[in-house]
Amino acid sequence: MKKFLLYIACVFIPVLTGVAITNYVVDPGEVYSSQSVDKIINGNSKNLNVTNVPDNISDREYKKRLCELYRGKSFDYLVLGHSRSLSISTGMIPNSSILNLWVTNGTLEDYVAFYEICKENNISYKHVLLCADPPSLFNANYDNKKWMTFSDYYYKFFDKEKPFNIDFSLFENLFSFSYFQVALKDEEKKEMTYVTDPINDGNTYRNDGSRSYKKEWRDKPQKETDKLAQTEKPPMFSDFNDLSEKRMKIFDSLINAIYKNGADVLFFCPPYHPIFYERIKNIKGMQDGIKYIEKYSNDNHIRMIGHFNEGNEGFTNFDFYDQVHPRREAVEKLLNLYLNK
């Protein structure tokens, strides 16, 4: 037993302690602190954009604080979505104000939570632009727990008490080897600065909640973009065999709630990178999901902004940053086509 305990003490304790300390101190995703979010909100409160924002900030925390900042305000368009809608910004839809509440890996549960957060902050809007990607809405096997950051709001939507649940995620993250690797690669952070330009060299978070990517990502060679389309597949597409009945009901409830609130809904359905679409179009969940969105929009007279890759918007490989994220210009083109006629 002594040898065993000594072995554990010498092998695991130092390494895991080192990992935990590095994860806590470097904290590349600001899981344990919110300095970056504080600074962004401070800038936005002065109607300024903020650039050189680190890649991995807690954008859910930021969006909640943004809603608190805009308490009582009204907007023409509210965007509920994930990173495929991050570039939708004021100016893309003429004479319209936009509040973009996209979040990384946003799922239906996030949309519901942010609907409630807006309600709590008396934020009003005329239209909701809802990012209607089938896997993020209906893939039951996509177990992304990020929405649980605001699970209180999610359960409030259903008038339910949040179930008792011990959240191990902060503890788990402390010993996460992948987080450690990100922490090691954490480049020397440039000072975040307040700017008026919407597009800058660094990641820029605008005061309407939208984002523009850093120059390095925007201007990478097309070959790299096409390679990502050939090889990478986001986790939400894995095991996407069926549409979750439960999520379809939640989806319906959310749409009904928005209408009851006096707003209307538009489905934001941009294409995917053509090479990537060839890889995913035969996934059963995708086929069923696209049909479901189309039928739902038909039956409920909801406009679709884009029809994934089945529309004729003329998107090519050059309209994408990677396998799933359309370029800002392509998003603008799409919105123009459907909204600005």
Add this chain to the structure above:
Amino acid sequence: MLFNSFGFLIFFPLVVIIYFSIRSNKWRNLFLLAASYYFYMCWKPIYVLLLLTSTAVTYLAALGIEKHKNKKKSFLVASLIINLAILFFFKYFNWAAENVVSLLSALGLRMSVPELDVLLPVGISFYIFQALGYSIDVYRGTIKAERNFFIYALFVSFFPQLVAGPIERSTNLLRQFYEKHHFDGERAIKGIQLMLWGFFLKLVIADNFAYYTDLIYNNIEGQSGGKIFIASVFFCFQLYGDFAGYSYIAIGAAKIMGFKLMDNFVRPYFFSTSVQDFWKRNHISLTTWFMDYVYYPMVGSSINLYWWCFCIFFTFFLSGFWHGANWTYVASFSIFGFFLVVCILKDKRQRKFEKKHHLKKKEWWLWLNRIITFFLVMLALVFFRANNLADGVYAIQKIFTNLPEGLTNVIIQQKFKFVLLGVLFTIEYLIEYKKTSFVERHFLSSYILMGITLLLTIVFLGEFKGNQFIYFQF
């Protein structure tokens, strides 16, 4: 629950602590059974019914075989039919239907068969074969039927090896549940070391190589011969890292609790001197299963060399189907079958040649055979990785006609992976040539040093995208 997940890192130590805290062996086994079923239910709870069905059928069949000796064949056949029917339904139905429809269509006949919307239950090929092996062993009289249902259920569902092997034999594992295991610090250290080695193989070797392999094989049209060749080499180690990794984690986990599982891999890719030798070192539990339950019964007492050749080819052809509902697996294993036939036919002549020229123990001769064997294995595994037969043929064509194109560039670009291969080779060389006496002489310090090195390598170089083990799809 994946082995490389936070959940398992909580689950396993808890199971070990509770296991050794329970004094009674009976309650220990019941606890392990509950833990194993919980482990399996983490995938998809409803599929535990299949595990239970296979367990109950083979348990009852074994009792029937022993009790009704004049009807023992009927019980065995019933056990085989029911279990293979379950396997066929979940694993092969859609594929078989697709092929029948294609065949009929080619003959000008139209037929539609409904597509079943079923997910392949994790580990089904493994536990069904393990249970069938038990049925056959009881039929042959190799082992007595297990009367305790819970012990037998634990044998089939024992969580370290439930979803991806090793496919254990009843003669090895069943009796171990009757032994009371005491916690042994040195054995636990060795067990943890095996697990760390397994995680290294999976997270550092397999998952790092997977990236390039997928990049090339998922878009094979237009790739140069050099790139395909390197991707094929990498795939061999991806497969090895993935599967051997899982096996080592399973063996290590069982060892900590005092159970000895069979060795499943013995350094097959660097040290096999023939394809025959490769299959004595690679996925040993499956190979021996097919040899013991298919090949040897077919061969019987025949001394006809050509019959042996047919039997070995057929055995490997069949084992291709075990791997999955895709003609690429069948093609891959048929190629292995062909190589083994050649091995059988040339064996006598080769031994004469080696004796005449005193080659048997010459290092250069051994290494020449190892290199040739690796190349042959790599060629057979091209089809294992290819997305379809056409891609496999294209890859082989390119390797033979276009190898130099792009080869140097790829080697330079992928130099980090070659460094990893070098590390893997060095470690396996030391083990193969038994240059590890220093480890036993300085047990604790050696294991601590190795443990820290492995853990740090995993932390810094491991891929943590949560990639599933390849063999889970079987």
